[in-house]
Amino acid sequence: MYSIDKYYFKEFKIAPGHRANYAILCNPEFRENQWGMKYSPANNYLREYKILPLFSHPQIPIRYAEGNAVMYKEGKSVLVQNYLIITHFEGEDVVEYYKKRGLPDQREIEQVIHYFSSATLPLQHMHSKGYIHSDIKPGHLIVNPTTGTMALIDLECTIKIGEIICGMSKEYASPEQKQMIRLLRNGEDEKSVLKKIKIYTTSDLYSVGLIFYRVMTGKLWQEANIIPQEINKAIPDKLNNVILGLLEENPDNRIQSAEVLRAELEAV
Template sequence: MYKIGNYEFENFKYRPGHRANYGILTKPGNGEWGMKYSPTYSYDREYDVLKNFSHPQVPKRYEAGTGRGELYENDKLVLKEYYIVLQNFEGEDLVEYYKHKGVPDSSEIANVVKYFVSTAEPLQYLHSKGYVHADIKPGHLILNSATGVVGLIDLELSIKEGELIKGLTVEYASPEQKRMNDLLREVTDDKGEKAVLQEVKIDGKTDLYTMGLILFEVLTGKVRAQTTQLPIEINNAIPQKLNDITLGLLEEDPSNRIATVEQLKTELSGI
């Protein structure tokens, strides 16, 4: 029997994670929980952010170790790290799923569209609450291929619209995130931060850009930064409409980008 904080469970299945480690806590007959843990990184902010949301495709929060939590196996200490206990979403990283399955052909395009419509649902919910995920990337979109539902996870860098970013993953950051990050390197006080906010605004269009990067990668098997080709030039199974949607998400200037998740859903439904 394992125990951490208020949770007792029979099994602890270890899975390596991208920032910290990830384990699954299982209690037969009572479901599963996910647990992220790290020797150096506190999950207090993510725990606090998640209290604002209640959506079936956004993980519920259960408990966070504000200090180093102690994991016991049969009363023996086996782990002492920061942690957060969350709803576990079964499935596979959406990009990894297509790496294994292969670049989608014409018979698979309908599923790609369905999965991205599903991804849009929790994103639309976040935006309706005035939040930006600000860190959409492979590993944060979890596809349950049996149901076609995609879970949106890892909200530790989420911000309210118009706030300063809390960090970024450069490979999947929007142009405005990169611009803000560059400006913040020179900032030393509150006045400087206010000046940055006047110059760069982070809103839902940032998430839409990164959705475009993921869509490009799923459709082509290539990372956008590594090619100048259009999606349809790489994979001729892509319908012209879907090619145009991908490029509409990837507009460098936010004012030219697909503006809202609602618009994205409408465009996808027209394929």
């Protein structure tokens, strides 16, 4: 048994490629699988703790507590950890889920559409509040095949629309996010950068498109650069066009909102 502060969990789980480790809490006062804990010796979760109350949606985590304390294993101290306790969502990374199942065939595609249609709901809620997630990647969209929903998690990089980004995952970042980072790394100040480029909700939609493409083809768009239908012949024309509509380089030419995306998916 492990513990951090007054919170207990059975397994020490390290997620490769993620800055946070994660565990499901098993305190007797909590319901089973009610709360999860992100923990890390290096990351501070205060920013995410402050951001989470801005949203109220069943597919976005609720915060419970945040802090810093020694982690114990069977009563012996191990390491000081920063932690954040949030709603636990059953399920897994949507790309990993389909890696195990293989490329969606004609029958499975209907389910994939349902999952991504579900993901538009928390996105629409967040965008309607004037915020963008800005770090959407497979591990931040958790698919639950039992409920048919996807949860949107890890809001530590969430920003107001039009602000400077505070992080991104390179493989799933939009062209404008990458451009902003390049300008900042070249030494331009934030005011100058914001005169040249701003990040809007369409940036999140591009990231969703990259994930959708990978689920449907098993490949990264940047590496394959082939229309989805050429890789997976089961993809219907309308869905092929939706995915390409999310992957437009120019944000003005992209599908413009989560609401529009949901309508287009329902029309496939």
